[in-house]
Amino acid sequence: MKIAFSPCPNDTFVFHAWVHGLVPGAPKLDVTYADIDITNGLAASGSGPEILKISYAALPWVLKNYALIPCGGALGRGCGPLVLAKESGDASALSGRRVAVPSERSTAYLLFRLWAAQNVPGGVDEIVVMPFHEIMPAVRDGSIDAGLVIHEARFTYPNYGLSLLTDLGSWWESDTGLPIPLGAIIARRDLDLNRIADWTRASVEYAWANPSASASYVLEHAQELEPKVAQAHIDLYVNSFTRDLGDDGYAAVTSLLTRAADEGLVPQVDAAALRPMPARN
CATH class of the missing domain: 3.40.190.10 (Periplasmic binding protein-like II)
Structure with missing residues (x-):
């Protein structure tokens, strides 16, 4: 099989x-x-x-x-995707910006789009699909304004000098009460x-x-x-x-x-x- x-x-x-x-x-x-x-x-x-x-x-x-x-x-619960940036800030920091995502057919992407629709004034400027392992280096190096990351990046993003803009899992759980x-x-x-x-x-x-x-x-x-x-x-x-x-x-x-x-x-x-x-x- x-x-x-x-x-x-x-x-x-x-x-x-x-x-x-x-x-x-x-x-x-x-x-x-x-x-x-x-x-x-x-x-x-x-x-x-x-x-x-x-x-x-x-x-x-x-x-x-x-x-x-x-x-x-x-x-x-407590295991959702993260939105990371080089500098600390809030959702408004993503207005008109370029955001890297690992896939457009992922739960992470759906959560990001649902969250952004509620929280990012005017929306982001561009979604860039990028291999997962390239996202944090791209944000660190400034070629992308923010990145949507999953899995082990929850534990390793500080190694890239990045800041957490939002934990989409926490947002989803508070908004729906669901895992x-x-x-x-x-x-x-x-x-x-x-x-x-x-x-x-x-x-x-x-x-x-x-x-x-x-x-x-x-x-x-x-x-x-x-x-x-x-x-x-x-x-x-x-x-x-x-x-x-x-x-x-x-x-x-x-x-x-x-x-x-x-x-x-x-x-x-x-x-x-x-x-x-x-x-x-």
Whole structure:
């Protein structure tokens, strides 16, 4: 069975057991490690792997062929994207400015656009899509006025001498009371979705029960992150929502996509399409 997910520590931690044949009854996985912008594109093509990790923001374009699996993804509190600048300031500092983003089909981008619509007078001047690892250096060097960053940048941006303009996760949580939907696990609709959910959940539970088992695998793919940073990344993004989205998780996803659709950022989504799996007893 083919799967594509990012080399980020939370994904390798979650799928370590399944990748290494430690989930009883689960098929062998053929893994593609790719940035989420690439996996978003693979899913949208309709001919991607059977299972993928994508951004929740990309769901409206892929639900015809793929279904949301209610576990294994990244959704939580206190883990949202950040808007960074070289100098400290407030939202007005972005008026008429150029802002770098890692993708236009990402939750981070949707949150930024929803926040900016409420808080940046006149809006930003230009959105520049840039590889994630280039954003902080570009802001530091002054070629971009501000940058939208995710993942381990929460822990490393002070190393670039940058200032925090806003924490979009904190804004989202205060505005909605809901957790932040970041990365989703999806599977082709012609598969046994309940079994895929069971295997994914078993891999998560193995990771929690054997936290040191995945250490070398995580660091092998962690893009030179220090072990402490990799562990902080896992602690932040692998949580109870990774085991099961639950009602709050589904409410968060529905709210994000509904708001984004109302702003014309994504196609409208039928909320029922987000929960295609029958309840398990």
